[in-house]
Amino acid sequence: xxxxxxxxxxxxxxxxxxxxxxxxxxxxxxxxxxxxxxxxxxxxxxxxxxxxxxxxxxxxxxxxxxxxxxxxxxxxxxxxxxxxxxxxxxxxxxxxxxxxxxxxxxxxxxxxxxxxxxxxxxxxxxxxxxxxxxxxxxxxxxxxxxxxxxxxxxxxxxxxxxxxxxxxxxxxxxxxxxxxxxxxxxxxxxxxxxxxxxxxxxxxxxxxxxxxxxxxxxxxxxxxxxxxxxxxxxxxxxxxxxxxxxxxxxxxxxxxxxxxxxxxxxxxxxxxxxxxxxxxxxxxxxxxxxxxxxxxxxxxxxxxx
Amino acid sequence: xxxxxxxxxxxxxxxxxxxxxxxxxxxxxxxxxxxxxxxxxxxxxxxxxxxxxxxxxxxxxxxxxxxxxxxxxxxxxxxxxxxxxxxxxxxxxxxxxxxxxxxxxxxxxxxxxxxxxxxxxxxxxxxxxxxxxxxxxxxxxxxxxxxxxxxxxxxxxxxxxxxxxxxxxxxxxxxxxxxxxxxxxxxxxxxxxxxxxxxxxxxxxxxxxxxxxxxxxxxxxxxxxxxxxxxxxxxxxxxxxxx
Numbered sequence: 001x002x003x004x005x006x007x008x009x010x011x012x013x014x015x016x017x018x019x020x021x022x023x024x025x026x027x028x029x030x031x032x033x034x035x036x037x038x039x040x041x042x043x044x045x046x047x048x049x050x051x052x053x054x055x056x057x058x059x060x061x062x063x064x065x066x067x068x069x070x071x072x073x074x075x076x077x078x079x080x081x082x083x084x085x086x087x088x089x090x091x092x093x094x095x096x097x098x099x100x101x102x103x104x105x106x107x108x109x110x111x112x113x114x115x116x117x118x119x120x121x122x123x124x125x126x127x128x129x130x131x132x133x134x135x136x137x138x139x140x141x142x143x144x145x146x147x148x149x150x151x152x153x154x155x156x157x158x159x160x161x162x163x164x165x166x167x168x169x170x171x172x173x174x175x176x177x178x179x180x181x182x183x184x185x186x187x188x189x190x191x192x193x194x195x196x197x198x199x200x201x202x203x204x205x206x207x208x209x210x211x212x213x214x215x216x217x218x219x220x221x222x223x224x225x226x227x228x229x230x231x232x233x234x235x236x237x238x239x240x241x242x243x244x245x246x247x248x249x250x251x252x253x254x255x256x257x258x259x260x261x262x263x264x265x266x267x268x269x270x271x272x273x274x275x276x277x278x279x280x281x282x283x284x285x286x287x288x289x290x291x292x293x294x295x296x297x298x299x300x301x302x303x304x305x
Numbered sequence: 306x307x308x309x310x311x312x313x314x315x316x317x318x319x320x321x322x323x324x325x326x327x328x329x330x331x332x333x334x335x336x337x338x339x340x341x342x343x344x345x346x347x348x349x350x351x352x353x354x355x356x357x358x359x360x361x362x363x364x365x366x367x368x369x370x371x372x373x374x375x376x377x378x379x380x381x382x383x384x385x386x387x388x389x390x391x392x393x394x395x396x397x398x399x400x401x402x403x404x405x406x407x408x409x410x411x412x413x414x415x416x417x418x419x420x421x422x423x424x425x426x427x428x429x430x431x432x433x434x435x436x437x438x439x440x441x442x443x444x445x446x447x448x449x450x451x452x453x454x455x456x457x458x459x460x461x462x463x464x465x466x467x468x469x470x471x472x473x474x475x476x477x478x479x480x481x482x483x484x485x486x487x488x489x490x491x492x493x494x495x496x497x498x499x500x501x502x503x504x505x506x507x508x509x510x511x512x513x514x515x516x517x518x519x520x521x522x523x524x525x526x527x528x529x530x531x532x533x534x535x536x537x538x539x540x541x542x543x544x545x546x547x548x
Binding site for chain 1: 306307308309311320391394395403406407409411412489490491492494498501502503504505506507508509510511
């Protein structure tokens with residue numbers, strides 16, 4: 001009897017506790033409030049989204065957006081002080097570190113697609129990029145058809161190499177695909193003539209060309225392997241309260257004049273550390289997305305009206 | 306942890322259109338096995354030759370062997386692979402360099418040679434240790450019988466030495482298999498490479514690397530069992546490693 005009563009008490013207590021909790025914060029917001037800190041995951045070489053400057057400090061377009069999100073979180077939680085910590089991530093570690101709570105936001109150049117949504121959530125799209133190829137001007141390659149029978153590099157495990165493989169099979173081009181471990185290495189393959197072309201996100205190609213020894217020697221194709229795909233800032237799945245705050249913060253930023261200003265700062269002006277200028281004006285699709293922010297993974301939904 | 310486990314991911318079709326994710330890992334496993342077998346053959350041949358050189362009476366041979374071992378043993382494998390893959394084609398004449406760069410399956414050959422030579426330095430040390438572990442009397446007896454140096458090694462020293470170093474050689478073979486994962490840095494998409502690709506496509510990181518771990522474990526167990534079997538079948542009753 002005594003035993004049963006105890007059980008009843010415990011269940012009752014648990015029930016009360018659960019009810020009390022539901023009024024309070026949950027998930028990431030709760031964690032941020034308790035620890036007084038938010039951790040941002042950054043990439044070390046995703047220029048100009050998220051990379052290290054010459055003082056080994058993470059900077060970039062996505063980092064600036066994340067700092068705006070941090071301000072919004074701070075305001076939402078009515079905190080006087082919110083410490084921002086930075087933690088480096090790679091394409092292999094970003095999911096585990098986000099899942100186990102080491103990082104709260106992943107600020108880089110991660111493509112938002114339907115498969116990935118099973119594992120994580122994305123906030124409003126901050127960039128759109130299509131898969132294109134870069135080649136030396138001297139090799140005179142204009143279209144995808146020109147790559148027939150040649151050696152072409154791409155980074156293993158990316159959506160780019162997947163699209164290249166698909167195009168290769170669908171159009172029976174007989175391309176010899178060389179998988180590289182990293183984006184920089186894919187470009188290195190073209191620089192050292194191991195491959196005639198490298199297939200990557202066009203914005204990454206622009207940054208590699210701008211950073212190469214002789215930027216005039218390379219040309220980025222107009223022919224694309226894919227529709228423009230969205231980049232998003234990644235957060236934990238099933239955390240609606242946090243996502244609401246982040247979505248509102250990014251939407252407010254993109255819709256204000258600051259969104260365009262921020263874009264110009266990273267894509268139209270010289271950026272540290274080497275003073276590169278990517279010279280990539282905002283596209284019609286992205287402009288439209290900024291006026292109507294969306295977190296959709298579907299490339300078709302980003303058509304400029 | 307906020308993670309969506311999905312173990313059935315292995316049976317879902319992979320986006321590269323060659324079957325399921327499991328097929329992807331298995332094709333990586335096949336490449337890992339091919340690379341490590343070829344590298345192991347190079348390691349054994351070069352290692353045995355260099356190891357024997359280090360025990361020869363000739364001073365010059367022993368010095369060459371010493372230089373070889375220290376060169377390949379004291380540089381990280383990753384650096385060696387980079388030198389073979391990125392630096393070598395730039396320092397040879399341009400025509401050769403271009404030929405090297407445009408050779409099909411260049412990462413495979415580079416990995417086989419790079420890992421093979423790296424491991425050969427270690428096999429050489431094992432061989433030397435094996436030969437040196439034999440009682441001096443063996444060599445003297447062979448000389449007294451009128452055998453030449455070559456015959457002494459062929460009929461007296463090496464048959465015993467190799468039996469003695471069988472267990473450490475098993476470890477070196479296992480290391481060779483595991484070292485092939487470094488070749489991912491020069492674009493060889495072996496087991497680790499496929500696991501990385503799988504996690505990038507599916508975002509199921511833990512499942513992908515667990516799968517790769519299990520496969521590595523399995524081939525290494527197969528190697529260990531096979532080597533044990535080999536050890537037992539070549540053992541000489543009454544001598545060091547025999548019963």
